[in-house]
Amino acid sequence: MLLFTGLISACSTDEEVTEHRYLFTGGGDYWSAELEYEAEEVWGKDADDVNTYSSESDYVFKLTYKGELAELASMEQLDYKFTRGTTGEGISSITFDEPVSDKEFTSRGGGTGAIMREDMIVNVEVNWDDNEESFELVESR
Template sequence: MNWKKVIAVLVGAVLLFVTGYFVNGAVRGNVYNYDFTLKGESDNWEASFRVIGEERFYKRNGVNQYDSYATDELQLIFKGTDKELAAIKKIHYEYTSPAGSGSTTMEIDESLTDRVFTHSGGGNGAFVREDQIVEVTVEWDNQMEVFELVAED
């Protein structure tokens, strides 16, 4: 066995690892991960709003940089009876927050059997923070309820 080649390969591997570690650290910078759920309810509905996100602060060529990405999911659950659920013919729900909004409208031809309605989104830029309030409005047939989602204690 040629020990010089083995040592050269090991030294090269260590140098490659160390270089990758420092380059990745310089690009990666400070990373903050978020995973939280806001919750709330009204007389007929309960909802949760889950946010999973990441923010990165770093320098590139001596200039401060910022990147972020987050996904969110609003889960809305009807609390009424099966008979009331089956009678719903149209539902519109929306949420608003300091970081944006989303909405869904459904015309229903058949009787509903699923009590859970979901709206998902994601992207770069602003996203809901754990200390913020999300307002939810639900309209179905001739009824409407508005309530807030907040962080759990």
């Protein structure tokens, strides 16, 4: 039995993996948004028995106009920004040369570094032509 336990211990890794999956949602009078966020944190030890840490994250941000598409047809400029606490921000700027043909705008990203937590609030700022709106997203799962 001791030999079996020793074999199992030799085969196990010293890594601990934590996965995060959150959906932040919210909106204002004109726009609504959602942020799908996934991250993975890995703690372990290197060959010298020194603690190690790494993280990776990915997100999909969707901004949707609440009104009729015809109301956006003449829009020439759309700028939006979402701030994820101290973990970063996403910024998009779109110039339209033709009438707008969709009410939903999506951006994707990811990286390494600080990980979002479910109790964070995401601040969203939207500017379209001469209009602006700000609102918050909160975790909704």
